[in-house]
Amino acid sequence: MAMEHLGRDITFDALEANRALSQRTESVTSRENAIPVDLVWRNLTFDVPLPKRKGEQKQVDLLSNDDELAPGVAPLKPSMRRILHALNGQVRSGQVLAIMGASGSGKTTLLNMLSGRLKSSRKCSTGGHVYVNGQSRNFDTFPHIAKFVEQDDTTMFAELTVREQITYAAQLALSGSVPNSRKMARVEKIIQELGLSKCSNTYIGNELVRGVSGGERRRVAIGIELVTDPSLIFLDEPTTGLDSFNALNVMSSLRQLAKNGRTIVTTIHQPRSSIFHLFDMLCLIAEGRTVYFGPAADVVNYFDSLGFPCPSHFNVADYVIDVLSVDHRTPEMENKTTARIEYVSDHYRRNFEPAFLSDANAYQSAHSAQPTSSVAYYGNGLVKEFSILVRRTVKLMSRERQINFTRLGQTLFFAVLLGLIWLDAARVESLDERRAVQGVLFFLVVNQCFDAAFGVIFSYPTERAIVNRERASGFYRDITYFLGKQLCELPRAVFFNILMLIIVYFMVGLREDAGAFFVLLLIITFLSLAGEGMAQALSVFAGDEQTAAAIVPVAVIFQLLFGGFFIAPDALPGYIAWLRWASFMYYGFNAAVINEFDDEVTEIVAPGQEFELSKWEGIAVLIGFAVVLKLLYFAALRANKPRFDRTL
Numbered sequence: 001m002a003m004e005h006l007g008r009d010i011t012f013d014a015l016e017a018n019r020a021l022s023q024r025t026e027s028v029t030s031r032e033n034a035i036p037v038d039l040v041w042r043n044l045t046f047d048v049p050l051p052k053r054k055g056e057q058k059q060v061d062l063l064s065n066d067d068e069l070a071p072g073v074a075p076l077k078p079s080m081r082r083i084l085h086a087l088n089g090q091v092r093s094g095q096v097l098a099i100m101g102a103s104g105s106g107k108t109t110l111l112n113m114l115s116g117r118l119k120s121s122r123k124c125s126t127g128g129h130v131y132v133n134g135q136s137r138n139f140d141t142f143p144h145i146a147k148f149v150e151q152d153d154t155t156m157f158a159e160l161t162v163r164e165q166i167t168y169a170a171q172l173a174l175s176g177s178v179p180n181s182r183k184m185a186r187v188e189k190i191i192q193e194l195g196l197s198k199c200s201n202t203y204i205g206n207e208l209v210r211g212v213s214g215g216e217r218r219r220v221a222i223g224i225e226l227v228t229d230p231s232l233i234f235l236d237e238p239t240t241g242l243d244s245f246n247a248l249n250v251m252s253s254l255r256q257l258a259k260n261g262r263t264i265v266t267t268i269h270q271p272r273s274s275i276f277h278l279f280d281m282l283c284l285i286a287e288g289r290t291v292y293f294g295p296a297a298d299v300v301n302y303f304d305s306l307g308f309p310c311p312s313h314f315n316v317a318d319y320v321i322d323v324l325s326v327d328h329r330t331p332e333m334e335n336k337t338t339a340r341i342e343y344v345s346d347h348y349r350r351n352f353e354p355a356f357l358s359d360a361n362a363y364q365s366a367h368s369a370q371p372t373s374s375v376a377y378y379g380n381g382l383v384k385e386f387s388i389l390v391r392r393t394v395k396l397m398s399r400e401r402q403i404n405f406t407r408l409g410q411t412l413f414f415a416v417l418l419g420l421i422w423l424d425a426a427r428v429e430s431l432d433e434r435r436a437v438q439g440v441l442f443f444l445v446v447n448q449c450f451d452a453a454f455g456v457i458f459s460y461p462t463e464r465a466i467v468n469r470e471r472a473s474g475f476y477r478d479i480t481y482f483l484g485k486q487l488c489e490l491p492r493a494v495f496f497n498i499l500m501l502i503i504v505y506f507m508v509g510l511r512e513d514a515g516a517f518f519v520l521l522l523i524i525t526f527l528s529l530a531g532e533g534m535a536q537a538l539s540v541f542a543g544d545e546q547t548a549a550a551i552v553p554v555a556v557i558f559q560l561l562f563g564g565f566f567i568a569p570d571a572l573p574g575y576i577a578w579l580r581w582a583s584f585m586y587y588g589f590n591a592a593v594i595n596e597f598d599d600e601v602t603e604i605v606a607p608g609q610e611f612e613l614s615k616w617e618g619i620a621v622l623i624g625f626a627v628v629l630k631l632l633y634f635a636a637l638r639a640n641k642p643r644f645d646r647t648l
């Protein structure tokens, strides 16, 4: 019976609503020139070193390792623990394969191995084979045909809109020879077909910037990877954190992508029934073993035949995960549940896997044609790539309102404060009084270095996650990102340094000489670059925000202690005095003092505190520090590039 509210129909039919969602994107991103891809894997094993603690080892031994006896399976070394036990499977073009299992069963590890995103590690070892269209995977072409959508969708710029985000991805990833009009048409098509038109001009957003919803954000993450029209898409738990409507929305989009000839492989956690029905194939794993691989629609009958009938009105996905979870609450429960998993996995391996393998082998030999790709690894040449990155960075910087306003407020506050403390200090006649001006020069030096260094600690982690995702997707080279970023950041740094200096310079009454003003500007600009480079390099090595926040202040305090103002070099014992040469503040501060007092410097500087170098020598060393620290940052960035295992 129809229901109405304010004269409008509000009847709800759940089945109809789900059907409508599934049909919404009927025409999703039809293929332009991509090759259909079938993926097959054989005897995949993943071994990690045994934990040192005995308690953890016990869990390892609960299930037997007899899969090692199977032909073609890598033997397990005594010092290792097997995470994946000779997994086999295949997924064909046009199918959605869902990898399901309890937490810790090995879903993500399997997905990473299939997608070529398993982090390379000397401690762990892998075994088995992955075939693409019947032939061993070729890592030169695989990144072009396969894309990976990460679970973490915070790896996007909060201050870019949905359309901009996908547009930049298209500009960076697609070949420079593709006309811009075609790139834009592709972006519009993705937006429309992933149901993002309504929010296409909304910022992605984060905790501070209001942005799109979780489901929309997840679809943007998918859209970014769709720009190159990949044949194979891997997704790590694409519905985690979404409400059930948004989760269904995302999964229906994937279903439609498969309908248009793509191959979709996704891990998924507890899908609702309507989502479960969107899967073609299901790979169920428990404790690193396959317990079912086959059509998703057949799993209920399969478990029924094993003596585990799914109660009516029960969510199938919930039911099978319950059957396959180890209950660690008591030793008895643990024994019972592991025995159940062993029974189900043995049954699958003995009775179903052989038939599945012979069917898969027959299919594989009939469809054996490795996709080739003549496309270069990067979409654009160096210059084009650089100009796209510069445009994007400039756009982002102009929108970083909070950062810009905070920095403006901070600069004005400290400039006026320093100006008030040392008001007219340099305008007095007496040399004794003018000595105090060294204080303001030192605080200027310290403040610019602190400001630059601490600005990095909190901005870098977010940026690193984005850059790592983009580098893993082959969007650009490290060098263009690095140079583009430096080029864009420089004018902002110079602007804030000029602002600071103008206020302090005239309030304190520093030397009335344009040359002296610009030399001091040069000194504090390079000091801020050196401070920034040092913090950037340390942040990359530190790996996370907390460690960086602990390390960077130590490095800055070191610079400050040996900066030549608090402790005179000759007051330090010889075994430690040499450390001043490692402080770029030492060069900056002393060059600033000589710059200010010029001929009078010998009368101003206390005996024992004289600078051993000339002003320009000091500035040259400071510039050298800034360049070396920035290069160190670049080296750290390259060294920290995500590296993946390419042995399978």
Ligand SMILES: Nc1ncnc2c1ncn2[C@@H]1O[C@H](COP(=O)(O)OP(=O)(O)OP(=O)(O)O)[C@@H](O)[C@H]1O
Pocket (backbone or CB within 6 Å): 048, 049, 083, 101, 102, 103, 104, 105, 106, 107, 108, 109, 110, 124, 269
């Ligand atoms: N590099 C590694 N070193 C040691 N143990 C590992 C490593 N990688 C994975 N494991 C272990 O392998 C098991 C499977 O991990 P995986 O992340 O694949 O599980 P999952 O099914 O994706 O779990 P979840 O659903 O909780 O994300 C876990 O016990 C995990 O601790």
